[in-house]
Amino acid sequence: INPLTGKPVDKKRRLVFDEQTIGYVSLAKGEKLLRDPLNPGKLSVGQKLLFHPLRGKYIVAGHKLGFDPLEGKYIVLQKGEKLRFDPLACKFAVVSKKRRS
Secondary structure (H helix, E strand, O other): OOOOOOOOOOOOOEEEOOOOOOOOEEOOOOOEEEEEOOEEEEEEOOOEEEEOOOOOOEEEOOOEEEOOOOOOOEEEOOOOOEEEEEOOOOEEEEEOOOOOO
16 A cells, blocks of 8 residues: 555556655555655665656666656666556556557
Protein backbone atom coordinates (compact mmCIF):
# COMPACT_ATOMS: atom_id res chain seq x y z
CA ILE A 1 0.00 0.00 0.00
CA ASN A 2 1.28 3.42 -0.90
CA PRO A 3 1.42 5.30 2.42
CA LEU A 4 0.88 8.65 0.75
CA THR A 5 -2.27 7.78 -1.14
CA GLY A 6 -3.53 4.87 0.90
CA LYS A 7 -4.10 3.03 -2.35
CA PRO A 8 -2.83 -0.51 -2.85
CA VAL A 9 0.04 -0.99 -5.25
CA ASP A 10 -0.63 -3.61 -7.88
CA LYS A 11 1.97 -6.34 -7.43
CA LYS A 12 1.89 -7.02 -11.16
CA ARG A 13 4.55 -4.38 -11.82
CA ARG A 14 2.34 -1.32 -11.57
CA LEU A 15 3.80 1.81 -10.03
CA VAL A 16 1.94 4.51 -8.13
CA PHE A 17 3.17 8.09 -7.97
CA ASP A 18 1.71 11.06 -6.10
CA GLU A 19 2.95 14.35 -7.57
CA GLN A 20 0.88 16.48 -5.21
CA THR A 21 2.80 15.44 -2.12
CA ILE A 22 6.16 15.03 -3.85
CA GLY A 23 5.91 11.42 -2.84
CA TYR A 24 7.52 8.33 -4.17
CA VAL A 25 6.90 5.56 -6.61
CA SER A 26 6.39 2.15 -5.05
CA LEU A 27 7.89 -0.62 -7.16
CA ALA A 28 6.67 -4.18 -7.19
CA LYS A 29 10.03 -5.52 -6.05
CA GLY A 30 10.03 -3.32 -2.96
CA GLU A 31 12.28 -0.69 -4.47
CA LYS A 32 11.27 2.94 -4.19
CA LEU A 33 11.83 5.95 -6.39
CA LEU A 34 12.30 8.76 -3.89
CA ARG A 35 11.75 12.43 -4.67
CA ASP A 36 13.69 14.84 -2.48
CA PRO A 37 11.21 17.45 -1.14
CA LEU A 38 14.02 20.03 -1.03
CA ASN A 39 15.04 19.21 -4.58
CA PRO A 40 12.08 17.75 -6.52
CA GLY A 41 14.33 17.37 -9.55
CA LYS A 42 16.00 14.33 -8.02
CA LEU A 43 14.71 10.78 -8.01
CA SER A 44 16.59 7.82 -6.63
CA VAL A 45 16.21 4.07 -6.77
CA GLY A 46 19.48 2.59 -5.59
CA GLN A 47 21.19 5.27 -7.66
CA LYS A 48 20.52 8.94 -8.28
CA LEU A 49 18.28 9.86 -11.19
CA LEU A 50 17.93 13.43 -12.36
CA PHE A 51 14.46 14.62 -13.30
CA HIS A 52 13.63 17.95 -14.89
CA PRO A 53 9.83 18.31 -14.59
CA LEU A 54 9.72 21.77 -16.13
CA ARG A 55 11.95 21.04 -19.09
CA GLY A 56 12.28 18.23 -21.60
CA LYS A 57 11.37 15.57 -19.06
CA TYR A 58 14.70 13.82 -18.80
CA ILE A 59 15.71 11.23 -16.26
CA VAL A 60 19.42 10.52 -16.08
CA ALA A 61 20.42 7.01 -15.05
CA GLY A 62 23.82 6.42 -16.57
CA HIS A 63 22.35 7.94 -19.72
CA LYS A 64 19.49 10.29 -20.51
CA LEU A 65 16.01 8.87 -20.85
CA GLY A 66 13.32 10.84 -22.62
CA PHE A 67 10.09 11.43 -20.73
CA ASP A 68 7.06 13.51 -21.66
CA PRO A 69 4.14 12.93 -19.25
CA LEU A 70 1.79 15.04 -21.35
CA GLU A 71 2.22 12.68 -24.27
CA GLY A 72 2.47 9.59 -22.11
CA LYS A 73 5.77 8.54 -23.65
CA TYR A 74 8.01 5.82 -22.35
CA ILE A 75 10.88 5.87 -19.91
CA VAL A 76 13.32 3.17 -20.97
CA LEU A 77 15.06 1.49 -18.05
CA GLN A 78 18.54 -0.01 -18.16
CA LYS A 79 17.09 -3.52 -18.14
CA GLY A 80 15.22 -2.75 -21.36
CA GLU A 81 11.91 -2.33 -19.59
CA LYS A 82 9.78 0.69 -20.33
CA LEU A 83 7.82 2.89 -17.95
CA ARG A 84 4.71 4.54 -19.31
CA PHE A 85 3.21 7.43 -17.35
CA ASP A 86 -0.54 7.89 -17.30
CA PRO A 87 -1.10 11.60 -16.49
CA LEU A 88 -4.77 11.09 -15.72
CA ALA A 89 -4.18 8.35 -13.18
CA CYS A 90 -0.75 9.67 -12.10
CA LYS A 91 0.62 6.17 -12.50
CA PHE A 92 3.70 4.66 -14.05
CA ALA A 93 3.16 1.25 -15.59
CA VAL A 94 5.92 -1.11 -16.68
CA VAL A 95 5.17 -2.28 -20.19
CA SER A 96 6.44 -5.25 -22.15
CA LYS A 97 9.87 -5.29 -23.77
CA LYS A 98 8.16 -6.37 -26.99
CA ARG A 99 7.73 -3.76 -29.68
CA ARG A 100 4.20 -2.55 -30.25
CA SER A 101 3.37 -0.23 -33.11
